[in-house]
Amino acid sequence: MxxxxxxxxxxxxxxxxxxxxxxxxxxxxxxxxxxxxxxxxxxxxxxxxxxxxxxxxxxxxxxxxxxxxxxxxxxxxxxxxxxxxxxxxxxxxxxxxxxxxxxxxxxxxxSWTPTVRMRLFRLGTLTPPDPAPPGRARLAGPADIPWVAAWAREFARDIGEDADAKDFTGPVTERITEGRLLLWEGPDGRPVSMASVSRTIEGQARVHLVYTPRAERGRGYAAGVTEAVSRAALDGGATQVLLFTDLSNPTSNALYQRLGYRPVTDHLGVTFGR
Missing domain, CATH: 3.40.630 (Aminopeptidase)
Structure with missing residues (x-):
């Protein structure tokens, strides 16, 4: 061995x-x-x-x-x-x-310290949110890059990452250029939520970067954009659509299961002392 x-x-x-x-x-x-x-x-x-x-x-x-x-x-x-x-x-x-x-x-x-406990989910039957949130999904474009990068930084802060030390413009630009980042526009046409999906490799694609600014939460926008990006992954040829959730966030865990995601395995991240 x-x-x-x-x-x-x-x-x-x-x-x-x-x-x-x-x-x-x-x-x-x-x-x-x-x-x-x-x-x-x-x-x-x-x-x-x-x-x-x-x-x-x-x-x-x-x-x-x-x-x-x-x-x-x-x-x-x-x-x-x-x-x-x-x-x-x-x-x-x-x-x-x-x-x-x-x-x-x-x-x-x-020495080692647990830092995050995650759960990997796999999509079963995609189930649209009911009731559907107001608005619609659209692909992000080049004009969206500056403030989407700012949202990505806020997302990183929300999950406990050292956001100030990272470049978000490059990764966001790549996702937008490749057509892998969707926005949800509210009733007034303003973007109010976003979600991205990885490239499809070996038949699997992973949804990530699901983020709604605090002022827009509680209206179902995350459900709308997650359903839209999941459907886009399926339409793009993925046979398995996956995502990770933070086990300490019961709201997101419940949301994804309502959309048809089912648990696969639990994951752990740890950091090591000197």
């Missing part, structure tokens, strides 16, 4: 094709990140079967895909034994993340 690592996306795809194709939902973070990752890894069983994958993004943040607890513990041993720069955070399904964090704490004395 062995971990292998590479910076070559083509080599990673070739080695992990069976697992990525069989478990696109559980591997959604790796599929989304792998083209821009600093490092990619896979875990093989004695018979050569790949049963775990990860993608490492700057600054030293591994995102686990489908991975066994055994592989997660072995990864901690690998990190310590190779004397490589140790991770600042790790994210993935709850069991493997806890196993990795506990093993790293034992082997290297690294």
């Amino acid at each position: 062995t971990w292998y690592f590479t910076e070559d996306v083509a080599a990673f795809r070739a080695a992990t094709a069976s697992l990525l194709a069989a478990e696109p939902a559980r591997n959604t973070a790796v599929l989304t990140l792998m083209d821009a990752a600093d490092r990619l890894g896979w875990w093989t069983e004695p018979d050569g079967e790949v049963t775990g994958v990860l993608a490492v993004s700057p600054p030293r943040v591994p995102a686990f895909g489908a991975i066994t607890v055994e592989a997660a513990r072995a990864l901690a041993s690998e990190v310590v034994a190779c004397a490589v720069a140790q991770p600042t955070e790790v994210r993935g399904e709850t069991g493997p993340v806890e196993a990795f964090a506990e093993a790293l704490a034992t082997a290297a004395g690294r």
Whole structure:
């Protein structure tokens, strides 16, 4: 049983094709990140079967895909034994993340703190909101970039990220240019909510960046734009449409289930002390 690592996306795809194709939902973070990752890894069983994958993004943040607890513990041993720069955070399904964090704490004395608990949902039958919110969905355009970037910063602040240190104009521009960011316009034609969707990879697309400014909340706009972007993903060829919710937010968890999303797995993010 062995971990292998590479910076070559083509080599990673070739080695992990069976697992990525069989478990696109559980591997959604790796599929989304792998083209821009600093490092990619896979875990093989004695018979050569790949049963775990990860993608490492700057600054030293591994995102686990489908991975066994055994592989997660072995990864901690690998990190310590190779004397490589140790991770600042790790994210993935709850069991493997806890196993990795506990093993790293034992082997290297690294303390760790849970920072976010998420739930991965997969769309079943898309169900439009009832009653439908007033207004309509439209694609965001170049003129929307400045204030959509500002909304993206507020979204990051809402979920506890260090928003001031990040560039939001670039990622927002990419999504808008590729036609992957929708806005909901209220009755007066003003944009009042937004949602984006990832590129479709291995048949899966992930809804994210669902945001409504505080002054516009409680009117159903998030439901409207989420239903619209989910339908756009399906129309664009996605066979699985996914999204993550913060388990501490019962409102969003209930909303997405009303739209037809069903739980897949729980996820955990942790940060490590020095």
